[in-house]
Amino acid sequence: MTTAxxxxxxxxxxxxxxxxxxxxxxxxxxxxxxxxxxxxxxxxKLVDAVLAAGPWKPGDVLLHEPVRDRAVTAEKAxxxxxxxxxxxxxxxxxxxxxxAIGDPAFMLHGPATSTGGSALMIIVNGPVSERLxxxxxxxxxxxxxxxxxxxxxxxxxxxxxxxxxxxxxxxKSTQGWAGKYSLCFAEDEASSPWEPLHVSxxxxxxxxxxxxxxxxxxxxxxxxxxxxxxxxxxCFANEMAGLGSFSPGRSVIVFAPEHATHxxxxxxxxxxxxxxxxxxxxxxxxxxxxxxKVEPAFFTNPELTRWLYQDTGRGRPPVPDTLVDPAxxxxxxxxxxxxxxxxxxxxxxxxGGGDAGGHSAFFPSWSRGRSVAFVTKEVPA
Amino acid sequence: MTRILDPxxxxxxPAVTAARASRPKRFDGLTIGLLANGKSNGMALLxxxxxxxxxxxxxxxxxxxxxxxxxxxxxxxxxxxxxxxxALVITAIGD
Numbered sequence: 374m375t376t377a378x379x380x381x382x383x384x385x386x387x388x389x390x391x392x393x394x395x396x397x398x399x400x401x402x403x404x405x406x407x408x409x410x411x412x413x414x415x416x417x418k419l420v421d422a423v424l425a426a427g428p429w430k431p432g433d434v435l436l437h438e439p440v441r442d443r444a445v446t447a448e449k450a451x452x453x454x455x456x457x458x459x460x461x462x463x464x465x466x467x468x469x470x471x472x473a474i475g476d477p478a479f480m481l482h483g484p485a486t487s488t489g490g491s492a493l494m495i496i497v498n499g500p501v502s503e504r505l506x507x508x509x510x511x512x513x514x515x516x517x518x519x520x521x522x523x524x525x526x527x528x529x530x531x532x533x534x535x536x537x538x539x540x541x542x543x544x545k546s547t548q549g550w551a552g553k554y555s556l557c558f559a560e561d562e563a564s565s566p567w568e569p570l571h572v573s574x575x576x577x578x579x580x581x582x583x584x585x586x587x588x589x590x591x592x593x594x595x596x597x598x599x600x601x602x603x604x605x606x607x608c609f610a611n612e613m614a615g616l617g618s619f620s621p622g623r624s625v626i627v628f629a630p631e632h633a634t635h636x637x638x639x640x641x642x643x644x645x646x647x648x649x650x651x652x653x654x655x656x657x658x659x660x661x662x663x664x665x666k667v668e669p670a671f672f673t674n675p676e677l678t679r680w681l682y683q684d685t686g687r688g689r690p691p692v693p694d695t696l697v698d699p700a701x702x703x704x705x706x707x708x709x710x711x712x713x714x715x716x717x718x719x720x721x722x723x724x725g726g727g728d729a730g731g732h733s734a735f736f737p738s739w740s741r742g743r744s745v746a747f748v749t750k751e752v753p754a
Numbered sequence: 755m756t757r758i759l760d761p762x763x764x765x766x767x768p769a770v771t772a773a774r775a776s777r778p779k780r781f782d783g784l785t786i787g788l789l790a791n792g793k794s795n796g797m798a799l800l801x802x803x804x805x806x807x808x809x810x811x812x813x814x815x816x817x818x819x820x821x822x823x824x825x826x827x828x829x830x831x832x833x834x835x836x837x838x839x840x841a842l843v844i845t846a847i848g849d
Contacts, residue, residue: 387760397758406761414758439827443763452761483825488849534761670794674822743823 386417401456405539408529408554412456423451426461427468428753435468436475438536440482445471445535450527453534457526458519463505466520466583467527469752470495470557473585474528478746484587484739485538490546491587491739493528494625495557496723498571499581501752502559509559511727513627514552514591514734525555550590558725564630565724566637573643574749581752586625586721587745589618591734594626600635606649612735613654613713613720616664621680622738623719623747626650629726629733647717655684658709659702667699668741676715676743684710713737721747778841781811787836787843788816792824795848803844 389404391397397414401407413419424431429447436445447468454467474481474493484491497507508518516522538544546553562569571582592615596608613624628636636646658681661667671677685708714720726732738744778784788804790796797820804816817839819832824847836843 386757388757389760390755390757392755397756400758404760414756415761416756416758420759440825445763449761449763452759456761477826480823480825482827483823487825530761535763537762668794673797673820676822745825 388415388417406456406530406534408526408533410554412530413458415452415455419455420448420451422461423454423459423464424448427451427464429468435471436481436531436535438475438481438485439477441536443536445475445531449535450531453530454523454527457530458523459527460505460519460523463520463524463527465753466495466497466501466505466524466581469583469750470524470528470585471531473583473748473750476746476748476750479585479587479748480745484745485532485536486543486545487740488545488547489589489739490549490553491589492550492552492556493525493532494552494586494588494736495525495528496570496584496586496625497524497557497559497581497752498562498569498584499576499752500579501581502562507557507559509561509725511729513558513725513727514556521557521559522555525557529553529555552588552590556588560723561630561633561725564633564728566633566641567643567722570721570723571749574747576749576751581754582749583752584721584747584749586623586736586747587739588625588736589739591627591736592618594733594735595731596632596733597731600638602636602639602641602646603649605632605635606646607653609733609735610650610653613650613737614656616656616660616666618737619656619661619664619666619713620738620741620744621677621713621715622740622742622744623714623721624738625721625723625736625747627726627734627736628722628724629730630724630728631731632733633724643722644717646722647720650720651712651714651717654713655710657707658682658711659706661711662700662702662706665700666741669699672699680715681711682709684712715743775842781807781813783812783814784841785815785817785839786813787840788818789828789832789836789843789845790818790820791845791847792821792826793847793849796820796846797848799846799848800844803846 398411401412431448433447434444505520507520532538788800
């Protein structure tokens with residue numbers, strides 16, 4: 374296949390001129406503007422329609438990445454949203470998600486570039502979900518819904534095009550995963566045993582919101598055999614305690630409606646569930662050492678040293694290791710319980726998926742360290 | 755012809771607002787900053803660099819700063835301290 378010729382435009386808005394839609398798609402590839410899939414060519418008309426659907430002026434900065442001092446304006450965001458395939462009315466959600474990942478607490482530089490290869494998870498709450506047709510049900514993380522697919526994709530295109538997170542160059546993900554194309558879904562608020570996620574994070578039910586997280590690939594938590602909350606949650610805690618993903622970082626649990634129903638029937642609160650999971654998702658310090666998960670750097674970071682030794686169980690607190698041979702299993706290490714995360718608040722609970730099936734998901738944070746915070750932002754009406 | 759718009763920041767890359775610092779011609783008599791980026795072995799790498807430099811030059815002092823998180827920018831107060839005390843700063847990632 375040959376690429377149709379295009380030329381640099383001398384007009385006020387930077388771009389290229391193309392003779393037809395096919396040439397436009399090819400020009401986007403030629404310029405390195407895609408995630409590998411074809412994009413919708415961002416014509417001025419489409420971009421202006423998207424910009425007009427949000428409350429921002431073209432020059433408003435929606436995302437500032439401080440490590441490399443890059444500012445993404447609403448106009449650039451709109452261009453990428455068009456390319457991702459968004460309808461104009463999706464743009465307030467895209468803009469809110471950009472504001473969220475630009476929050477200093479999110480520390481975007483790591484999720485955008487690190488070997489950990491995280492996806493930018495967007496959980497949508499409030500009236501906007503139904504209005505835009507965002508999927509909260511069957512095939513929650515899979516294909517089939519334009520709003521889910523294109524809102525999530527918009528963020529990735531912004532990272533590729535505006536922050537230059539090119540694979541293998543600035544994006545050093547060792548493996549990455551498919552969620553890096555797009556990972557956006559609505560909470561199934563009707564199936565949740567609890568208040569909507571954004572309400573638990575301080576907004577009102579009438580508001581719409583996005584909550585973002587930098588997620589390692591999801592782990593399926595399969596349980597069809599019990600309705601007892603503790604038996605059910607044992608499966609989750611076991612998955613959270615797996616050595617491969619074990620870290621002091623945060624977690625997202627997406628309960629399938631079936632699992633959520635068990636918790637609702639038993640009257641388990643959000644906090645009770647978070648606390649139970651935190652209390653039971655642990656490995657002994659000896660286990661961590663045997664798996665090579667205890668690094669010298671943990672002992673020069675007071676937060677991580679506390680994390681290792683904050684639950685000494687019934688045993689006498691051991692003398693913390695020093696920089697010398699921290700991986701050696703010492704007397705007392707079998708009694709020290711190291712939990713996933715620093716506390717129950719580090720476990721974000723949400724609900725989504727098809728009504729049939731006992732398949733939930735655990736998304737660990739992406740790094741071996743503390744990683745990033747959850748950030749929630751209101752979607753402008 | 756239809757115009758499609760550039761989605762990148764390339765045409766509007768931020769202007770360089772700071773002048774490049776002058777390069778010292780010799781290391782003798784200098785105080786040198788060592789800024790580890792927050793990865794596990796960044797400071798270990800810098801310590802080795804410092805050892806080598808100290809063997810070859812009459813360095814007055816090394817000032818060490820380790821970021822606690824590799825994803826975050828260096829703290830303003832640390833950057834100012836390094837700028838105030840050091841003739842040059844060496845930074846390293848060490849995973």
